[in-house]
Amino acid sequence: MMNKNTKLKGYLVNTVALAVLLMAFLILNANFKTPFYSVVFIPSLWQISYLIILAASLNLVLGFLGQLSLGHCGFMAIGAYTAALLSLYFERAGIFTDKKAPVFIVSILVSLLAGGLLAAIVGIIVGIPALRLKGDYLAIITLGFGMIICNVINNLPFAGMEGLSKGSAAASLYKTGLGFGNTLKTKYAWVAIVITILCLAAMFMFIRSRFGRAIESIRDDEIAASASGINVSLYKVGTFVYSAFFAGIAGGLFACCNSSLSTASFAFTNGSILNSTFIVVMVVVGGMGSLTGSMLSAVLMFLLNYVIKNVIKASGMPLFVQNLFKYPMLVYAIVLIIVIMFKPKGILGTREFSLVNTIEYIKGKLGKKAVKEGGSK
Amino acid sequence: MERTPVLKTVNLGITFGGLRAVEDFNIEIYEGELVGLIGPNGAGKTTVFNLLTGVYTPTEGKFYLSGKNMNGKKTHQVVAEGIARTFQNIRLFKQMTVLENVKVALNSKYEYKFFASLFRTPKFWRKEEELDKEARDLLSIFNLENKANYIASNLPYGQQRKLEIARALATGMKILLLDEPAAGMNPTETAELLECIKIIRERFGIAILLIEHDMSLVMNVCERIQVINFGKTIAFGLPHEIANNQEVIEAYLGKNED
Numbered sequence: 001m002m003n004k005n006t007k008l009k010g011y012l013v014n015t016v017a018l019a020v021l022l023m024a025f026l027i028l029n030a031n032f033k034t035p036f037y038s039v040v041f042i043p044s045l046w047q048i049s050y051l052i053i054l055a056a057s058l059n060l061v062l063g064f065l066g067q068l069s070l071g072h073c074g075f076m077a078i079g080a081y082t083a084a085l086l087s088l089y090f091e092r093a094g095i096f097t098d099k100k101a102p103v104f105i106v107s108i109l110v111s112l113l114a115g116g117l118l119a120a121i122v123g124i125i126v127g128i129p130a131l132r133l134k135g136d137y138l139a140i141i142t143l144g145f146g147m148i149i150c151n152v153i154n155n156l157p158f159a160g161m162e163g164l165s166k167g168s169a170a171a172s173l174y175k176t177g178l179g180f181g182n183t184l185k186t187k188y189a190w191v192a193i194v195i196t197i198l199c200l201a202a203m204f205m206f207i208r209s210r211f212g213r214a215i216e217s218i219r220d221d222e223i224a225a226s227a228s229g230i231n232v233s234l235y236k237v238g239t240f241v242y243s244a245f246f247a248g249i250a251g252g253l254f255a256c257c258n259s260s261l262s263t264a265s266f267a268f269t270n271g272s273i274l275n276s277t278f279i280v281v282m283v284v285v286g287g288m289g290s291l292t293g294s295m296l297s298a299v300l301m302f303l304l305n306y307v308i309k310n311v312i313k314a315s316g317m318p319l320f321v322q323n324l325f326k327y328p329m330l331v332y333a334i335v336l337i338i339v340i341m342f343k344p345k346g347i348l349g350t351r352e353f354s355l356v357n358t359i360e361y362i363k364g365k366l367g368k369k370a371v372k373e374g375g376s377k
Numbered sequence: 378m379e380r381t382p383v384l385k386t387v388n389l390g391i392t393f394g395g396l397r398a399v400e401d402f403n404i405e406i407y408e409g410e411l412v413g414l415i416g417p418n419g420a421g422k423t424t425v426f427n428l429l430t431g432v433y434t435p436t437e438g439k440f441y442l443s444g445k446n447m448n449g450k451k452t453h454q455v456v457a458e459g460i461a462r463t464f465q466n467i468r469l470f471k472q473m474t475v476l477e478n479v480k481v482a483l484n485s486k487y488e489y490k491f492f493a494s495l496f497r498t499p500k501f502w503r504k505e506e507e508l509d510k511e512a513r514d515l516l517s518i519f520n521l522e523n524k525a526n527y528i529a530s531n532l533p534y535g536q537q538r539k540l541e542i543a544r545a546l547a548t549g550m551k552i553l554l555l556d557e558p559a560a561g562m563n564p565t566e567t568a569e570l571l572e573c574i575k576i577i578r579e580r581f582g583i584a585i586l587l588i589e590h591d592m593s594l595v596m597n598v599c600e601r602i603q604v605i606n607f608g609k610t611i612a613f614g615l616p617h618e619i620a621n622n623q624e625v626i627e628a629y630l631g632k633n634e635d
Contacts, residue, residue: 004502011497202495209494209501210484210508217470217481224468227430228482229456229548289472350472 010356017355018197022190029189042185043257048302049192050253053199055282055294057246062280063288063350064207065239066219067131068139071146073276075244077266078122078149079115079251081159084261086111099184105191112195112252119248120241122149127240131233146276150263180256192253199246203291206242215239216289281332285339287346292353297346304335381444382407383552383584384429384460388438390608391428398424399608402438404586406552411578411585413599413616415592417628421608422588423465426554429586430462431455443551457485461550463541465557465588471530475521475540478529479512482547486511515543518576535566539573546577552584553577559591567594574598596620604628 058072087108090096096104126145133141153159180188206212214235217225226232255261267275278301286297305328312325325331339346382405390400399421406412414422427433429440431452439448442458450458470478487508493501516522519539524532529540538558545553558574559567571594578585589595595602595616602619604612606628612619619625 004506205495205497209505210480210487210489211491211494213473213477213481214484216473216477220470220472221468223432224464224470225481226452227456227462227464227468228544229453229485230481231451231453 006356010354013356013359022193025193026190029186038182038186042182042189044302044306045189046180046185046192046253046257048299049196050250050257051282051298051302052196052295053246053250053253054279055286055298056200056203056291057243057250058279059283059286059288059291059294060203060206060215060239060243060246062283063290063294064212064219065215065236067236067240068135068280069142069240069243070139070276070280071126071142071144071149072243072247072279073266074126074146074149075119075123075247076251076254077153077263078119079112079248080255080261080266081115081153081251082118082248083108083111083115083252084255085159086114100187105188108188108191108256112249115252115255116245116248119251120245123241123244124237127237127244131236131240143276147267150266154263185257192256195249195253199249200291200295203246207291211235211238278329278332281336283346285336285346287348287350289350290346290348290352293346293348293351296348296353301332301335304331380407382441383410383443384440384586385444386429386438386440389425389428389435389440390437391424391433392436397608399428399605400437402428402605402608402610404603406584406586408551408584409578409582411574411587411598411600413595413602414586414588414605415590415595415602415619416605420605422605423556424608425605426462426556426586426588429455429554430460456548456550459549459551460554461545461548461552462554463538463545463556463558465560467534467537467541469529469537469541469544471528473529474525475516475527475529475532476509476512476525478540478544479515479547480508482544483508483512486547486549512547515547518546518580519543519573535562535569538562538566538570542573542577546581550583552586555585555587555589557588557590559589559594567591570594571598 054072054076058069061067061069061072090107090111096107098104126142130138130141130145214225214230217228217230218232218235222232254265258265282297282301283294285301286295287293308325308328308331312322343349384404384406386402386404389402391398402425404412414425416422424433428435429447431447431450431454434449439446441447442455442460445458447455447458447460470481473481487504489498489501489504492498493504513522513525516525519536519542521536521540521543524536529537532540542553542555542558555574559570562570574585574587575598577583587595587599599616601614602612602616603610604619604622604625611628612622612625614622
């Protein structure tokens with residue numbers, strides 16, 4: 001049985017593994033300077049990191065709590081704008097002048113945290129009325145809230161059309177505030193990685209506790225959950241807010257990746273990778289109720305998106321194939337259908353990838369093999 | 378001095394639109410008692426349970442748990458005060474394991490703060506360990522301890538019923554409401570259930586209110602029986618009195634017209 005010691009051992013193994021990987025990455029990062037690395041690999045790493053956080057955080061609501069929310073990008077937009085505006089403010093207030101100074105990274109982290117917190121506060125405001133509804137109605141109302149958030153941001157004088165999104169301000173985001181160029185992205189690649197690890201660790205700790213059990217019981221049977229003493233509405237709103245917090249942080253990372261911000265990136269009609277329904281697709285493909293599944297599918301979906309966007313165009317394929325891939329949403333839909341046909345519960349289902357169990361499994365296999373070989377001799 | 382009843386209702390009733398589903402429902406249950414609630418289909422038995430567990434708010438009357446007024450409390454508050462129930466159609470947390478099912482119900486007993494779980498403080502481990510132990514103890518009462526890691530929906534029907542009762546017991550209640558626990562069970566399973574109910578009463582000394590259609594079970598275990606029909610109490614008394622009550626027989630079998 002899993003007791004405290006085996007779990008602590010698991011944490012230790014995971015921490016050591018992550019630390020080793022991170023060190024290896026940092027050494028690689030310092031010595032590897034090909035154009036492919038800094039122009040393609042590192043920006044992709046940043047994008048993947050916020051997509052992972054985004055998909056995993058939506059999985060808390062969709063897979064563990066069992067509520068369909070289509071407004072996740074709204075929280076991301078709040079995080080992105082808050083972080084961008086705050087970092088611009090920091091720059092104008094003269095808190096940091098040089099993007100290479102350590103104080104810069106502190107102010108960036110503060111901006112990201114602020115973005116997450118504001119998204120969480122809006123999550124409370126949206127969640128309390130919205131989570132009284134269930135199923136399709138909840139989906140519709142969260143969809144509406146997502147759009148409302150984008151429109152409100154658009155019409156804020158300091159954020160929207162006249163503010164950040166306007167040409168000159170957008171350019172200044174790149175030069176002064178949060179926007180990272182490729183060199184900075186390479187320099188601060190560890191920031192994206194560490195934030196992703198911390199966010200996912202926080203989500204895992206949440207799921208593997210009495211809170212996680214409570215929200216899973218709500219997913220399975222709301223009436224029985226309340227008859228077992230679970231305060232259903234409190235846990236629902238709590239999970240929604242927790243999820244919004246991480247969406248906000250993901251938004252902040254998104255703002256770091258981009259030179260300019262526009263609410264069109266978060267809009268429901270947006271055909272690109274950032275779209276509330278697309279994140280739902282990621283969660284479903286990875287497996288509802290599996291955080292590692294969300295990570296996996298975020299990476300896969302990003303690669304798919306990358307191939308559609310860049311490789312197909314440059315591949316010199318026949319024109320009709322290229323034309324087909326002009327509609328990426330169509331491709332995602334087909335991927336979703338294929339996954340659901342062969343793996344109805346998603347790639348990982350509700351299972352989680354566990355390093356310790358994998359090691360045990362390999363050990364078991366090797367042990368058997370050794371026994372077999374010993375027998376044959 | 379008179380004892381305070383664990384559960385007492387005073388003229389409890391509810392009206393849905395023009396329909397009076399339950400009216401003037403009076404019952405007093407004392408500690409350690411097992412009271413049966415019977416009546417033909419649609420008589421309002423489950424509605425009474427829903428009133429007592431805060432699913433519906435009564436439109437008339439009041440009900441008290443150990444002398445404390447419980448009107449208008451939400452389900453989880455009522456459960457926290459000490460009224461637990463099972464359901465007519467089994468409602469387990471299907472995708473969770475047997476052990477987790479019980480642990481959910483122990484949620485509020487072993488509390489730790491959110492940050493304790495985030496940073497895995499010593500308190501977190503201590504509470505989780507205690508919680509694990511109590512959950513396993515409860516399962517062992519029902520001989521389910523070797524199935525702790527099964528997914529709940531994979532258990533056979535009889536054991537699902539038992540698990541539901543174990544989960545209700547985990548809430549730490551003063552009174553347990555059992556809604557047709559023997560429904561759909563074969564005679565062996567019913568006998569096992571009887572044994573279970575006996576064990577619960579011996580070990581926990583709680584009061585039980587039981588809805589059941591299996592008359593042999595009701596007559597066997599209940600100390601007192603209350604009969605309702607069309608939302609009204611038509612008889613109340615000891616099992617043998619009820620079995621010979623003319624009005625009850627009429628309610629179940631109809632009146633002899635000649």
